[in-house]
Amino acid sequence: MKFGVQEEILWPAFLIGVLAIFLSVPSVHAQCGLKDMPPPPPLWRPKPTPTPKQPDVIEDVIKTTSNLVMVPVSVTDQTGNAVQGLKVPDFRLLEEGKQQEISGIGDPEQVPLAIALLFDVSSSTSQKGFFASQQKAAATFLRLVMKPQDKAAIFTITAKPEVVQPLSSAEASAAKMLTIPAATSSVPTAFYDTVAAAAKYLEDNAPSN
Numbered sequence: 698m699k700f701g702v703q704e705e706i707l708w709p710a711f712l713i714g715v716l717a718i719f720l721s722v723p724s725v726h727a728q729c730g731l732k733d734m735p736p737p738p739p740l741w742r743p744k745p746t747p748t749p750k751q752p753d754v755i756e757d758v759i760k761t762t763s764n765l766v767m768v769p770v771s772v773t774d775q776t777g778n779a780v781q782g783l784k785v786p787d788f789r790l791l792e793e794g795k796q797q798e799i800s801g802i803g804d805p806e807q808v809p810l811a812i813a814l815l816f817d818v819s820s821s822t823s824q825k826g827f828f829a830s831q832q833k834a835a836a837t838f839l840r841l842v843m844k845p846q847d848k849a850a851i852f853t854i855t856a857k858p859e860v861v862q863p864l865s866s867a868e869a870s871a872a873k874m875l876t877i878p879a880a881t882s883s884v885p886t887a888f889y890d891t892v893a894a895a896a897k898y899l900e901d902n903a904p905s906n
Contacts, residue, residue, distance in 0.1 A: 767803070769810065770788070783802065784802070785799050785801065809846040809847055810847040810848070811847070811850075811903035812843075812849050813851075813899055814838075814839070814849055814852070814874075815853075815888075815892065815895060816835060816851055816853050816874065816877060817853075818854065818855055818879055818880050819884050819886040820882065823880050823881075832875055833875075835871075836871040839874065840868065843867035845867070848867075848903075849865065849870040850862055850865070850870070850898060851874060851877075852894065852898075853877060853891075854888055855880060855887065856884050856885050856887055857887050857890065858894035863902070
């Protein structure tokens with residue numbers, strides 16, 4: 698009886714063990730099968746639409762310069778008297794063959810001048826009496842013709858251009874003119890070089906209006 702009771706007790710336990718092994722086998726196979734399978738494909742993501750590249754814009758830069766140039770003029774009739782009341786259409790201004798625009802006619806009494814006076818002191822002007830007379834004529838011109846607001850510079854013409862008086866009042870330039878000595882020896886006359894130097898000096902130093 699004892700042996701039979703033990704068999705009846707062990708038999709259900711044996712069935713339960715076999716059943717547990719049977720149930721665990723598919724799980725093991727399933728796990729092995731999952732490991733052998735390839736990884737799933739990545740999720741599809743839409744590609745961002747590229748921003749179209751803006752074309753390079755090349756801007757043309759144009760630089761221009763404009764200078765208002767004062768052009769002194771003197772208009773007289775056949776008897777030498779000044780002609781009054783002239784207007785812009787009465788004038789025609791050409792530069793290297795090209796007609797230039799005239800913006801207006803200024804009042805001669807209101808427009809200041811800046812001039813360069815070229816004074817020849819070379820040996821060709823050193824004769825007795827001639828040098829002193831041209832000194833006085835130049836000084837008189839500065840004092841009588843130029844206005845108080847005008848400026849004058851003095852260049853001497855010898856072997857090379859020389860500024861003996863920078864832009865100053867008419868009275869100061871006239872006084873300087875009378876003190877310029879004549880050449881004591883034979884020297885050449887650099888006339889064209891002095892003209893070019895005076896023009897460059899006025900371009901660089903004359904006050905703008």
